[in-house]
Amino acid sequence: MxxxxxxxxxxxxxxxxxxxxxxxxxxxxxxxxxxxxxxxxxxxxxxxxxxxxxxxxxxxxxxxxxxxxxxxxxxxxxxxxxxxxxxxxxxxxxxxxxxxxxxxxxxxxxxxxxxxxGRKAESDFQKKIQVGNFSINLSEERVFLNGNEVHMPRKEYELLAFLFQNVGRIVSRQLMSMAVWGRPISDSSRTLDTHIYRLRKERGISSKNGLRLRSVYIHGYRLDEIGLNNSHS
Structure with a gap:
């Protein structure tokens, strides 16, 4: 299309x-x-x-x-x-x-x-994504961890959904900001970093759930799926 x-x-x-x-x-x-x-x-x-x-x-x-x-x-x-x-x-x-x-x-x-x-029913975007212990239903905008629903603020959800669609890729801070907030982010803003921190510490985006979300110097962030026996977060 x-x-x-x-x-x-x-x-x-x-x-x-x-x-x-x-x-x-x-x-x-x-x-x-x-x-x-x-x-x-x-x-x-x-x-x-x-x-x-x-x-x-x-x-x-x-x-x-x-x-x-x-x-x-x-x-x-x-x-x-x-x-x-x-x-x-x-x-x-x-x-x-x-x-x-x-x-x-x-x-x-x-x-x-x-x-x-007219692709609401058959679109790849609407399908469920499984990453580590997480699954996300993009059509219903719901996130599950080990089968239990995880509730979070809207912008955290949008950031998580964007990262889950880009597993294994380095995504720039500017692209993440545009995807979630619809505008470029200033160099001094800590909004994105705060949301990343919450995903790691409060939503379980860590190695114990089969994920590693890391900062890539100068370039941005990268979310990877890893073995559940990996002890590094």
Whole structure:
């Protein structure tokens, strides 16, 4: 399935490509109205995500031309800051199907994307993930440790879900911040570190449960699944 991301720069494309866990979903970037129309002529498009910051572009005409080219009503999501939503709804009329208010967490973004792709039932993202003694049901947003449900604040859950989808990979502090809080993190902020500490000390993300969450100097963090007889946390 192809998602056409229309934005003037590449900042969101790189982020979205890393947080989207579907091997069957491709994110195609277009930096102009001309580029997105050309892409739509060459590729099957299942969803359009549109950044409407360029107010001098006739986005209604662009969307209608893409739909005419593909001969179907492709759903369109508009990225919008809260203070822009009312104006955009007035300008775009019935052309836009939904709005994603930014900044938003990676989990919120993927849930919106999944809904409009119609993949809620069969999506890999919705399946259960088993890591060490933990299992997480991403469709129900529930975490279990040795079969017992673990309750935690929303942001801790989103951070844990993101780490569980990236086991064995080094993930940067900035990517983690974007995925959970929807914005870059400052060098002086300890918010991420505090949440990491709680996952280790209060939620059982440690070697006794078959996991090691470690800091990788300069790069970020890495969660690994290890043998349960490993005594190092």
């Amino acid at each position: 192809n998602v056409l991301l229309i934005e003037p720069d590449n900042c969101r494309h790189d982020f979205i490509s890393q947080i989207v866990p579907h091997s069957a979903v491709s994110i195609i970037h277009a930096d102009s109205s001309h580029a997105c129309i050309e892409i739509s002529r060459q590729e099957e498009i299942d969803l359009i995500i549109l950044d409407c910051r360029s107010s001098d572009t006739d986005w209604i005409g662009v969307v209608n031309e893409i739909r005419l080219t593909r001969m179907k009503r492709i759903p369109v999501l508009c990225l919008s800051a809260p203070h822009e939503e009312v104006d955009l709804r007035a300008r775009m009329g019935g052309v836009i199907d939904d709005y994603i208010l930014t900044p938003c967490s990676g989990l919120q973004f993927i849930n919106s994307m999944n809904f409009w792709l």
